[in-house]
Amino acid sequence: MATKDTKVRPVRVGVVGVGGAGEVHVKAYKALPGVEIVAVSDASGPRVDLIKTTYNIANGHTDWNELVERDDIDVISIATPNYLHMPVAVAALNAGKHVLSEKPLARSSAEGQAMVDAAEANDRVLGVSFNHRYRGDVSILKQVIDAGTLGSVYYAKAYWMRRQGVPFWGGWFSKHELAGGGPMIDLGVHMLDMTLYLLGEPEPTSVSAAVYSELAPRGRGSLHPLQGEFDVEDLSTAFVRLAGGGTLLLEASWAGYGHQMDDFGVELFGTDAGAQLDNREWKNTDTLRIFTDIAGVPTISTPRVDRMGENEGHVGAIRDFLDVVLGDPAEWKHHRGRAGLKRARIIEAAYQSAKENREIVLK
Ligand SMILES: NC(=O)c1ccc[n+]([C@@H]2O[C@H](COP(=O)([O-])OP(=O)(O)OC[C@H]3O[C@@H](n4cnc5c(N)ncnc54)[C@H](O)[C@@H]3O)[C@@H](O)[C@H]2O)c1
Structure with missing residues (x-):
């Protein structure tokens, strides 16, 4: 079992689920000093073999329970389909591992709560990989907000809109039972995280939302052959009230006849200035604008985002997670996955609101 002496490097890591995102985790751990990836697990044996060989990893398991039970692992990353996050995390936390x-x-707040409770009960760290916080433009915008340049931000519009981005048809993403929802839980959660992070974690008080599934069930909106089940939304919009009177409009789509193929960003309206972070088609250039008045004249500033070089993504998320794990154990109690749970509650309320056609008040 991993103990509080995990301060001693190397940190011994296991990665469960080594598809697209899991391979990104493997690469990110490999990019950090003092980390040893001891084992990977995937339901697909050939995938386990490929990742082991490509990244020179000694051990592989097709049953994730075997990886969780290993006593030579301190930290487990989970990059499985969403329905497995909770069972793998709870088992790993109960086995004394820290979990990212x-x-x-998770698919629901109940599952998320079970994960937070397991982190609490076992005094372990539970992190969530919100890698888009680690964009260079986000860190500059955060600096601008924290310096008070925008004044008090009272309205935010956040979006991740794809025109033709339904993930692999018939795969787990498009099945409610396996994913918990469509673009709102997949893409919207990133922009929800970005906005709440930028605004200093205001508490949500209520959510009103609508979801649509107009294109995907008719075979539109995907680059992939269309077959199998699709029982989630393909476009969603939510209006979130925040404590203190602020509001957030959150939109997410995999498919929809908009001007964009793949755009994400956030627009902020403050009492002294506004800001827009808008990333179109992953160009990652000229993404940030600040709107102010200079001598009464509306002015647009474009901060130099040469810190896009610090666009760290998963490396930043994993480095911060490991810093907590290797830091003062007295701080672990501040890292039990509660930020992830807060986002899960908002998204769950959005789906409930859409289903019941009413505003959901969050307690
Ligand atoms: N942060 C990001 O930018 C980002 C990007 C993509 C995906 N994700 C998240 O990562 C997770 C995985 O998404 P993905 O795109 O990599 O999906 P994927 O389908 O490419 O990979 C999932 C992998 O999990 C494996 N798997 C399935 N059942 C398993 C089991 N019982 N035990 C072990 N492995 C199992 C599959 O074989 C597959 O290799 C999801 O939660 C998704 O939301 C995050």
Whole structure:
């Protein structure tokens, strides 16, 4: 079992689920000093073999329980389909491991709560991989907000809109039972995280939302052959009230006839200035604008985002997670996955609101 002496490097890591995101975790751990990836697990044996060989990893398991039970692992990353985040995390935390889960924390707040409770009960760290916080433009915008340049931000619009981005048809992403939802839980959660992070974690008080599934069930909106089940939304919009009177409009789509193929960003309206972070088609250039008045004249500033070089993504998320794990154990109690749970509660309320056609008040 991993103990509080995990301060001693190397940190011994296991990665459960080594598909697209899991391989990104493997690469990120490999990019950090003092980390040894001891084992990977995937339901697909050939995939386990490929990742082991490509990244020179000694051990592989097709049953994740075997990886969790290993006593030579301190930290487990979970990058499985969403429905497995909770069972793998709870088992890993109960086995004394620290856990980094891919987003979303879980399909529901009940699952998320079980994960937070297990982290609490075992005094372990539970992190969630919100890698888009680690963009260079986000860190500059955070600096601008924290310096008070925008004044008090009272309205935010956040979006991740794809025109033709339904993930692999018939795969787990498009099945409610396996994913917990469509683009709102997949993409919206990233922009929800970005906005709440930028605004200093305001508490949500209520959510009103609508979801649509107009294109995907008719075979539109995907680059992939269309077959199998699709029982989630393909476009969603939510209006979130925040404590203190602020509001957030959150939109997410995999498919929809908009001007964009793949755009994400956030627009902020403050009492002294506004800001827009808008990333179109992953160009990652000229993404940030600040709107102010200079001598009464509306002015647009474009901060130099040469810190896009610090666009760290998963490396930043994993480095911060490991810093907590290797830091003062007295601080672990501040890192039990509660930020992920807060986002899960908002998204769950959005789906409930859409289903019941009413505003959901969050307690
Ligand atoms: N942060 C990001 O930018 C980002 C990007 C993509 C995906 N994700 C998240 O990562 C997770 C995985 O998404 P993905 O795109 O990599 O999906 P994927 O389908 O590419 O990979 C999932 C992997 O999990 C494996 N798997 C399935 N059942 C398993 C089991 N019982 N035990 C072990 N492995 C099992 C599959 O074989 C597959 O290799 C999801 O939670 C998703 O939301 C995050």
